[in-house]
Amino acid sequence: MKMRVQLVIEDGSGASTCADIAAIERHTDDLIGLSLEEAKAMTGAVQRKMVEVQARETIDRGLIFPACQQRLRRNGKHRVGYRTPFGRLELDSPRFYRCQCQTHTRQSISPLAIWLGGHISPELPTLSATDVRSRALERRNECGAKRIMGNGRRNRASHGGA
Numbered sequence: 012m013k014m015r016v017q018l019v020i021e022d023g024s025g026a027s028t029c030a031d032i033a034a035i036e037r038h039t040d041d042l043i044g045l046s047l048e049e050a051k052a053m054t055g056a057v058q059r060k061m062v063e064v065q066a067r068e069t070i071d072r073g074l075i076f077p078a079c080q081q082r083l084r085r086n087g088k089h090r091v092g093y094r095t096p097f098g099r100l101e102l103d104s105p106r107f108y109r110c111q112c113q114t115h116t117r118q119s120i121s122p123l124a125i126w127l128g129g130h131i132s133p134e135l136p137t138l139s140a141t142d143v144r145s146r147a148l149e150r151r152n153e154c155g156a157k158r159i160m161g162n163g164r165r166n167r168a169s170h171g172g173a
């Protein structure tokens with residue numbers, strides 16, 4: 012049996028496009044349901060597509076200068092990175108010349124770089140801190156378990172040590 016997972020994206024005008032997220036093949040004697048690897052890959056693919064769509068909208072909006080509604084002239088592009096809990100993303104970030112009604116110097120702006128801010132998801136530092144705390148807790152529990160097991164061994168062997 013073949014299964015396809017797709018993401019349907021509906022824009023402001025109500026028009027929708029479809030993006031392929033995953034293709035999975037299963038037979039009755041295979042693993043039941045999703046594997047952890049497939050779940051991670053799917054979440055990563057949804058994240059990538061979502062950010063790409065949001066980025067495109069941000070660039071389209073940044074292309075028009077709000078004060079005079081003029082379309083800005085393009086001045087090349089560069090790649091920007093963004094770290095998320097589902098992996099690091101690389102995005103094309105076009106630069107635009109500032110409108111001449113604002114400045115006569117050839118300054119350029121990058122709407123995507125402004126939108127991405129610190130280039131890291133605000134959830135990531137919180138997650139990392141939680142991760143560190145839960146790892147410390149795990150270590151403490153492991154030590155406790157070892158102590159209990161150690162006592163058991165000592166009792167059975169009826170001598171100290173370790």
Ligand SMILES: [Zn+2]
Binds near residue numbers: 076113
């Ligand atoms: Zn202008």
